[in-house]
Each structure stands twice: as structure tokens, then as C-alpha cells.
Amino acid sequence: MPYKGDVVVEFPTDSSLNVMIVFGDNMRGKTSFLNALRWAFYGRALGRHLHEIPLLNLLNREATAEGDFSMEVGVRFEAGGHRYDLRRRATKRDHVALPSRTEDMRVDCSLQKDSIVVVGNQVEAEINRFIPEQVSRFFLFDGELLQEYETLLMEGSEQGRRIKDAIEQVLGVPTLLLGRDEIGTILKQAQKQQTKDLQQMQGMDAQAEHQSSLQAKEGAQERDIEALKARLKETKEQREALDDELEKVEGVHRAKTRSTELGKRQAEILAKQEGNALARLGLVKTAWLDLIQAQLKVRQGQLLEEQARISNIVERKARIDTRVEDLEMLLSEASCPTCKQQISSENRGKFATQLANLKAETISLEVDGDALARVSNEISEVSKLIQAGVGKQIRNLVSEDRSLSVELTRVDNEKEKIDEQIRGYDTEAIASQRRLRDALIKQEGSVEQRIVEAERDLGKTRNELAVLSKVIANLPAARAKRSTAKVALCQALGKVFSESVERLREDLRRKVQQKATEAFRRLTTQEKYERLEINSNYGLTIIDENGNPVEVRSAGAEQIVALSLIDGLARTGRAAGPVVMDTPFGRLDPKHRENILRYLPENTSQLVLLVHEGEIRKETDLTPIASRIGKSYVIEEVTPRHSKIKVQPL
Amino acid sequence: MTTISVSEPTTIGLSERAHGLLKRLVEDKRNGQFAEMADAYRFAIGLALAHRVIPGEVPTPRTTIFNVGTLDPDKAIYGAVRTLVDTGSMSVYRWAERLAEWGVEELYRKFELGKVDVADILSEVEGTT
Numbered sequence: 001m002p003y004k005g006d007v008v009v010e011f012p013t014d015s016s017l018n019v020m021i022v023f024g025d026n027m028r029g030k031t032s033f034l035n036a037l038r039w040a041f042y043g044r045a046l047g048r049h050l051h052e053i054p055l056l057n058l059l060n061r062e063a064t065a066e067g068d069f070s071m072e073v074g075v076r077f078e079a080g081g082h083r084y085d086l087r088r089r090a091t092k093r094d095h096v097a098l099p100s101r102t103e104d105m106r107v108d109c110s111l112q113k114d115s116i117v118v119v120g121n122q123v124e125a126e127i128n129r130f131i132p133e134q135v136s137r138f139f140l141f142d143g144e145l146l147q148e149y150e151t152l153l154m155e156g157s158e159q160g161r162r163i164k165d166a167i168e169q170v171l172g173v174p175t176l177l178l179g180r181d182e183i184g185t186i187l188k189q190a191q192k193q194q195t196k197d198l199q200q201m202q203g204m205d206a207q208a209e210h211q212s213s214l215q216a217k218e219g220a221q222e223r224d225i226e227a228l229k230a231r232l233k234e235t236k237e238q239r240e241a242l243d244d245e246l247e248k249v250e251g252v253h254r255a256k257t258r259s260t261e262l263g264k265r266q267a268e269i270l271a272k273q274e275g276n277a278l279a280r281l282g283l284v285k286t287a288w289l290d291l292i293q294a295q296l297k298v299r300q301g302q303l304l305e306e307q308a309r310i311s312n313i314v315e316r317k318a319r320i321d322t323r324v325e326d327l328e329m330l331l332s333e334a335s336c337p338t339c340k341q342q343i344s345s346e347n348r349g350k351f352a353t354q355l356a357n358l359k360a361e362t363i364s365l366e367v368d369g370d371a372l373a374r375v376s377n378e379i380s381e382v383s384k385l386i387q388a389g390v391g392k393q394i395r396n397l398v399s400e401d402r403s404l405s406v407e408l409t410r411v412d413n414e415k416e417k418i419d420e421q422i423r424g425y426d427t428e429a430i431a432s433q434r435r436l437r438d439a440l441i442k443q444e445g446s447v448e449q450r451i452v453e454a455e456r457d458l459g460k461t462r463n464e465l466a467v468l469s470k471v472i473a474n475l476p477a478a479r480a481k482r483s484t485a486k487v488a489l490c491q492a493l494g495k496v497f498s499e500s501v502e503r504l505r506e507d508l509r510r511k512v513q514q515k516a517t518e519a520f521r522r523l524t525t526q527e528k529y530e531r532l533e534i535n536s537n538y539g540l541t542i543i544d545e546n547g548n549p550v551e552v553r554s555a556g557a558e559q560i561v562a563l564s565l566i567d568g569l570a571r572t573g574r575a576a577g578p579v580v581m582d583t584p585f586g587r588l589d590p591k592h593r594e595n596i597l598r599y600l601p602e603n604t605s606q607l608v609l610l611v612h613e614g615e616i617r618k619e620t621d622l623t624p625i626a627s628r629i630g631k632s633y634v635i636e637e638v639t640p641r642h643s644k645i646k647v648q649p650l
Numbered sequence: 651m652t653t654i655s656v657s658e659p660t661t662i663g664l665s666e667r668a669h670g671l672l673k674r675l676v677e678d679k680r681n682g683q684f685a686e687m688a689d690a691y692r693f694a695i696g697l698a699l700a701h702r703v704i705p706g707e708v709p710t711p712r713t714t715i716f717n718v719g720t721l722d723p724d725k726a727i728y729g730a731v732r733t734l735v736d737t738g739s740m741s742v743y744r745w746a747e748r749l750a751e752w753g754v755e756e757l758y759r760k761f762e763l764g765k766v767d768v769a770d771i772l773s774e775v776e777g778t779t
Contacts, residue, residue, distance in 0.1 A: 281685035284768050288696030289726070291775050295699065295734050381729045391772040398769040 001036065001071070002029040002643035004060040009033075009645055011578075011606055012630025019601050019628045020608045022645070023618065024635030029643040030610035031142060033635070034582045038140050040073035040088050042133045043107065051244060055090055055102045061641045069099055079130040079577075085112040086127070131577065138570035139604075142582035164537045167569060168505070176504055180497035187490035191215060191465065194472065194483040201477055207468065214465045221458040228454060232447045239440040242433055249430050255418045256427040262415040269408045273401055280397045283390040290389040300382045307375045310367065317365045320358050327355040466491065508572065509534045516540060516568030522599045523560045525591045532564060540565055556588050563596065567603070578606035585615040597624040618650060626650070656741045658728075662721060663714040664691075668751050671758040672715075683761065683768045688721055693768070694753025695727060695746050699734055700775045701756075705748030718743055 012020050024030045035045035035053070045053045059071055069092035076085050088109045096104040111118040111126060118126050131139070168174065192215060198208035246253070330351055335342050343351075469487050472478045513534040520532050520542075529550065532540040540561050542550040563584070570579070579600065585593050593616075600607050609616075616622065622629065634648040664672060675690045676682055684690040698705060722728055728742050737745040760771065 280768075281682075281689070284684055284693065285686075285689050287768060287772060288692040288694075289730070290772050291693070291696035291700040292730055292734060294776075295702075296730070299733055378733065382733050385726060385730055385733070391769070391776065394772060395769045398767060 001032040001058050001060055002637075002641060003032065003036070003645075004063050004638075004642045005644075007645050009633065010631060011608070014630055015605070017628055017630030018604070018606045019625050020606065020631040020633070021616075021618075021622070021629055021650075022608065022610045022633045022635060023613060023616075023648065024610065024643075025612055025637075028635040028637055029645075030612070030635065031582050033610060033645075034140055034142060034580055036073045037075065037580060038136065040075045040086055041127055041131060042136065043088060043109065051240075055105050055107070056099060058090075062639065069105070082114050085115075086110075138566050139577060139579045141566065141580075141584075167538050168508075173501065173504055173508070176497060176501045180494060180501060183490055183494045183497055187487065187494060188215070188218075190483055190486040190490050191469065194469075194478075194481065194487050197481045197483050198472065198478060204475070204477065207472055207475075207478075211465070211468055211472070214461060214468065218458065218461045218465060221454060221461055225451060225454045225458060228447055228451045232444065232451065235440055235444050235447060239437060239444065242437040242440065246430070246433055246437060249425065252422050252425045252427065253430050253434065255422045256425075256430070259415055259418045259422065262411050262418070265411050266408065266415065269404050269411065273404050273408075276397045276401050276404075280394055280401075283394050283397070286387075287390055287394060289385060289387060290391045293386065293389055296382055296386050300379065300386060303375055303379045303382060307372065307379060310372045310375065313365050313367050314372070317362060317367060320362050320365070324355060324358050324362065327351050327358070331355065505536075509536075509538065511572045512538065512565070512568045513540075514568075515571045516564040519567040519599065519603075520561065520564035523564060523592065523595045524557070525589075525595065526557075532561065538565070538569075556592055559586070559588055560592055560596075571603075577604065578608065579604040580608040580610070582610040583612065583615065584609070585611065590621065593621060594624045597622070601625055601628045622650065656737075656739060658718070658741045658743050660718055661714045662716050662718050662743050662747050662750075663708075663712055664747070664751050664754060665709040666711050666713050667709065668754040669713050669715060672754050675754070675757060675761065688716060690754070690757065691716065691721065691750050692727065694757055695731070695749045696753070697756060697771065697775070698749035698753040699730065703749060703752050705745070705752045708748055708751045 012018050022030065022033065024033075035058070039045045039058065045058055047053045059069060063069075063071075070090065072087060072089040074085070074087040076083070078084070086109075088107065090105050090107045092099050093104055093106050099105055109120075109123055111123045113126065127133075191211065195208050195211045195215065198204040198211065201208075329337060330343065331348060469491065473484055473488055478484050513532060516534070517531045520529070520540075528545045529542050530545050530547070531543050533543050533549070534540055542557070542561065544550055581600075585596070588596070629650060632648050632650045633645050635643050635645050637643055663669070672687050672690055672694075676684045676687050684693065722743075727746055731737065731742045731746050731749070735745060757771075761767075
């Protein structure tokens with residue numbers, strides 16, 4: 001517990017200012033406050049899964065470090081018109097230097113009723129008279145309880161069955177069940193006596209033998225069931241212990257899983273980088289050509305220009321040659337070869353000049369005969385070297401490789417950090433424990449199934465015995481026997497008890513349903529929800545205005561239904577009294593929260609809310625109960641192991 | 651272009667010093683830039699051509715490294731050098747050898763400086779041309 005030194009908290013005593021609110025961040029000591037009250041009344045504090053917290057773990061660590069191994073919780077209260085002063089104190093036993101086990105501590109409890117000391121062995125009974133421990137979960141409750149009760153809504157769940165048993169325990173059903181079982185024991189004895197009596201009667205041997213064998217069978221089946229139940233209990237305890245162990249190292253398991261994932265990613269990245277490197281090396285084989293592509297293209301352009309230039313010269317020369325031939329023919333003959341007209345001397349002069357010019361030009365148009373072929377060959381060679389290139393692909397691979405390297409560094413760092421965190425933990429052992437836990441869950445299921453089957457077989461045997469008893473009871477010789485009369489009486493009484501159990505259950509369910517519905521109608525924000533309907537496991541179904549069950553419910557609605565059930569059970573199991581709630585508003589929307597805040601102060605004598613500011617904002621969310629808040633406190637951290645409770649005016 | 655008939659060598663190499671550098675360029679297969687010496691050799695020729703280098707003689711002692719047929723099976727190097735350079739009276743492959751000598755020295759210098767890879771060189775050359 002984080003509390004050290006004296007911590008005094010005054011609860012509100014004015015019935016019109018009956019709300020007390022305690023703010024505290026997580027890990028500051030809200031649940032410890034609840035546990036302090038629980039320990040004061042019942043001598044035990046509960047942790048997760050309702051497991052009892054060892055006494056030594058309740059001591060303040062700072063105080064024990066300073067050598068102080070004592071703690072005390074005192075509660076002054078009124079109940080049934082009497083004033084009570086309850087004190088429970090734990091101290092280290094005188095002969096123990098350093099306590100290491102619960103046995104090393106001594107616990108004393110004293111109770112004064114109207115200033116008169118209640119005798120030691122009467123203290124528990126006195127407390128249970130007005131605040132029975134079995135009902136305490138309904139008025140000293142935390143968020144975990146709420147979640148647990150939501151599982152009641154799942155028909156047939158194992159946890160649901162366990163809670164059903166717990167509820168019936170609280171509501172008094174076991175008293176009748178015990179009566180029924182005791183009658184059953186007397187019935188068995190009577191049947192044995194009856195068998196003995198029959199064995200001594202002539203002509204009744206067969207019935208006696210049959211009855212005797214059925215009784216033996218019944219006994220064997222009962223022993224089997226007991227053994228199976230013991231095994232189931234043992235398996236459950238083992239599994240729950242493992243659950244708790246695994247919960248403690250859940251972070252380590254998660255870290256190990258993450259480390260394994262990161263290891264796989266490391267391998268993937270390295271493989272990808274290796275693949276990329278190989279692909280890049282393959283591409284680099286021809287990358288040298290990429291380096292000269294620009295020059296090759298320039299060269300290709302030059303060669304094409306040269307090719308065009310040579311082609312032009314060849315064409316021009318061919319045209320001139322033709323013209324020279326034509327002019328020479330004109331000048332050698334006096335008339336035009338086409339129209340046969342005479343050529344004037346003036347024109348002959350012009351033609352002669354033209355011919356001379358063309359001949360002069362043709363001399364300048366010297367063409368290397370092989371040039372065109374050589375250039376064409378070279379163009380062909382250059383064209384072969386010009387290609388799309390691999391530079392872009394190489395750059396893409398390199399870019400991807402760089403991104404992968406960055407990721408690899410990040411993955412390496414994260415893995416190293418995680419591995420450092422889990423160094424020293426035996427992660428293999430944790431994995432092995434998880435496998436064992438899974439195996440135990442399977443085993444639980446299998447044993448449960450065998451119990452169901454064995455109970456069915458036992459029922460059959462008992463029916464056979466009942467039928468046989470009736471047959472025997474009708475035989476004149478047996479009827480006269482006292483044992484037969486006793487068997488008949490026990491059977492009749494057994495029937496009365498069985499029917500009473502069912503009737504009581506039915507009655508309790510009806511009461512719980514009615515009270516839960518009353519609460520639900522006040523708490524729900526959905527007007528179309530008409531009522532709650534209870535099932536045989538005390539699970540509740542919302543029924544809408546048309547009488548149809550509401551199949552899909554939000555997390556908030558689940559919480560409201562669970563709260564309604566708890567309220568219904570609390571009010572069925574005891575008279576209205578104080579209620580202490582630890583972190584109850586987790587998943588509720590503002591409207592539901594407001595409804596709860598309005599409802600609870602009216603239906604409890606005192607309401608203590610232990611909340612953190614994430615679920616209740618003191619400036620706005622407390623408006624519905626502002627006028628009823630009698631006391632307000634805040635839990636403040638002094639050191640991580642020491643908190644103090646201070647008055648905090650709102 | 652003047653075409654002079656010159657007999658081409660059947661082997662090609664580098665100075666012993668450049669040969670040592672070439673080996674180191676291909677040493678690390680995963681982080682390295684070249685799978686084989688021939689790849690680095692070709693890349694060195696390409697780099698020298700890209701920089702329009704007029705190479706000097708290969709320093710002695712010189713060593714033979716490749717058979718020309720192995721290094722240049724499709725005669726692409728031969729074609730590229732002949733197209734882009736006037737080798738004068740020197741054989742194309744001997745010119746290529748000189749280019750490779752310069753290129754290997756340059757590649758090693760770049761890689762030795764670090765933070766440079768084939769992709770960077772390709773980008774650099776693309777940018778300058």
C-alpha cells in the first residue's frame with residue numbers, strides 16, 4: 001500500500017450530502033484505499049482475479065525499509081442504530097527479525113459496539129450481520145467486477161457458471177441445497193437398511209440384489225464425480241496460478257514476440273538486399289555503355305549528317321551529268337531534238353556558257369566512291385551500341401537498398417533495445433508456461449465434459465433406484481418394514497427440498513430481475529429499452545418496447561446492464577448501505593455517466609467514488625451530483641511508494 | 651576518318667598497380683560494385699570514354715589480364731572505341747587498355763573517397779554530358 005504514517009479520511013455523514021469523491025491518478029492508491037476498507041472489515045485484500053494479496057505485500061515499502069512492519073486500519077461507523085469502532089492491526093511477531101511470510105505477522109482485530117467490546121469470536125459474526133462478506137463485492141467493487149459480470153451475459157460461459165454459484169451463495173440458495181444433500185445422505189442409509197431387510201425376506205433376494213448393485217453403482221459414480229471435481233479444481237487452481245504468473249511476464253512475452261518479428265524482418269531485409277545486390281551486379285555488366293550513350297548519339301547524328309551530305313552530292317552530280325549530256329547534244333546539233341526548231345546563235349552562246357559552268361561545278365563535286373558505304377556501316381555499328389540503358393534500374397535498386405538500410409538500422413536498434421529489456425528473463429520458460437496453460441485450459445474443458453456425462457449417468461442410476469424403491473414399497477412384505485417407510489419419507493422430503501430450491505431460485509431471480517430493471521430504467525439513455533430479463537445463470541437480456549431481446553449491445557450498454565445487475569443483487573442481498581466504487585466509469589459515455597451519478601446517491605446511504613481525471617472531469621462531469629458531494633479528496637504522490645490523501649475542495 | 655590497317659592484340663591488361671586496384675574493386679561481392687573484374691574493366695573504359703580522355707601509356711610493369719575474345723565477345727568495346735576515338739596508328743584494343751588504365755585509377759579514387767557507387771557515377775556522367 002502506498003499509505004504511510006497516519007492517514008485520516010472523514011466520510012460524509014449528512015444524508016443529503018452523502019457523496020464522497022476521491023481523485024487519484026493510476027498507481028497512486030485508489031484500489032489500495034478500497035482494499036484498506038476490505039481488510040479492516042474482513043481481514044483480506046484482493047488483487048486481480050480476486051486472489052488474496054499476501055499480508056506482507058500490503059505493508060508500505062518505505063516503512064518496511066525503515067524497519068516499521070506494522071499497519072492498522074480503523075473504521076468508525078453506524079449500523080442498525082449502533083455505533084461501531086473497528087480496528088484491525090498487523091504487526092511483526094516479537095521473535096521475528098525480518099518477516100518473510102504471512103505467519104511472521106500477527107493480526108489483531110477489535111470491535112466495539114456502543115463502546116462495549118465485542119468478544120473476539122463474535123466479531124466476524126457481528127460484521128457479517130450487517131455487511132456480509134459474501135455480498136461485499138457488490139458494495140466494495142472495482143472495474144474488474146464490472147467486466148466479470150458482463151461475462152454473465154454470455155450464456156454457458158465457465159466464468160458465468162462460477163459467478164452464478166457465487167451469486168446463489170450470497171442469496172442463500174446453498175442452505176436449501178445443503179438440506180437436500182443431507183436428506184439424500186439419510187435416504188442412502190435408509191436404502192441400505194432396506195436392502196439388508198429385503199435380503200432376510202424370502203422371495204425378495206432379486207430385488208435386494210438389484211437394489212444393492214444400484215447402490216454400489218451410485219456410490220461409485222458419486223466418487224467418480226467427486227474425483228473429477230477435485231481434479232477440475234486442481235487444474236483450475238494450477239491454471240489460474242499460471243495466468244497470474246503469465247500476466248506478470250506478459251510484457252516480456254510481448255517483447256519476445258516483437259523481438260522475434262524484428263529478427264524475421266532483419267532476415268527479410270538482408271535477403272532482399274542480397275537479391276538487389278545480385279540484380280545490380282548483373283545490370284552493371286552492361287552499364288559501361290550507359291556512360292557513352294550521349295557521345296554515341298552525337299556521333300550517330302554526325303554520321304547521319306555525313307551520310308545525307310554525301311547522298312546530296314551524289315544526287316547533284318547525277319543531275320548535272322544528265323544536263324551536261326543534254327547541252328552537249330544541243331550544241332552538237334543545230335536544232336532542238338524535241339521540237340526540231342533551229343537554235344539561235346544567241347541561245348547557243350547561253351547553252352555553251354551553261355555547259356562550261358556545269359562542267360566546272362562537276363569537277364568540284366568529287367565523291368569518294370566508298371565514303372557512303374563506309375559511313376552507312378559506321379551508322380549501323382553505332383546504332384547497335386545505342387540502347388535503352390540500365391542506369392535507371394540500377395539507381396532504383398540503389399535507392400531501395402538505401403531505404404532498406406535505414407529500416408535495417410531502425411530494426412536493429414529496436415531489437416537490441418528489446419533484447420536488452422528481456423535479457424535475464426527465461427523467455428523459453430515463459431513460452432513453455434504458456435503452452436502448459438493452454439494445455440490446462442483444454443484439460444479443464446475435457447474434465448468439465450466428463451463431469452456433465454458422469455452426472456447424467458448418476459441421474460439415471462438414481463432414477464432406477466427411485467423406480468425400484470417404488471416397486472419395493474408396493475410389495476406387501478416390504479411395505480411393513482420400517483426401512484421402507486423411511487425410504488419413502490426421505491424421498492418425499494428430498495422432493496420437497498428440490499422443489500424448494502427451484503422455487504427459491506425462481507423467486508430470487510424474479511427479485512433480482514425486478515430490482516435490476518428498476519436500476520436499468522434509471523441508468524439507460526435508450527427509452528425504447530423496456531426492461532431486463534434474467535436467465536438461469538443470472539445473465540440479463542435487454543428487452544425492447546416490442547418485447548424483443550436486443551441482440552447487439554455497445555460496450556457502454558454492457559456496463560450499464562452489469563451495473564444494474566450488481567445493484568439488483570446488492571439490494572436483494574442486503575438493505576441499502578454505503579457503496580465504494582473504484583474506477584467505475586471506464587467505458588461510459590457522458591450521458592450514462594450522468595445517469596449513474598444521479599441514481600447512486602439516491603439509492604445508497606453513502607457513495608464513495610474513487611476516480612481518475614480521465615473518467616471524471618471535476619469541472620464539468622460532477623454537475624449532476626455537485627449538490628450532494630459532502631467530501632472531496634485527492635491522492636497525491638509523495639514518492640513512487642508513498643501517497644497521501646488530502647482534502648480538495650471542489 | 652583515316653583508316654589504317656593495324657593488327658589487333660589477342661590479350662589485354664593493365665599495369666600491375668592498376669591490376670591490384672581492379673582486384674580490390676571486385677573483392678566484396680555484396681557491397682562491391684562489380685561482380686567480376688571484366689565488368690569493372692569495361693566500366694573503366696566507358697568512364698574514360700565519357701570523359702574524352704586521351705590516355706597516356708600504360709605504366710610498366712604491365713600485366714596481361716584478359717583474352718580479348720572473353721572481354722569483348724560481341725566486339726562492342728572495339729566498336730565503341732573505334733567510333734568515338736581516333737586511335738591513329740595504335741590498335742583499338744591497345745587504346746582501350748590505356749583507357750582502362752585511366753578508368754581503373756579514377757574508379758578506385760572515387761570509391762576510396764567513399765559514398766560513391768556505380769549509380770552515382772552514372773548520374774554524374776549523365777549530368778555532365
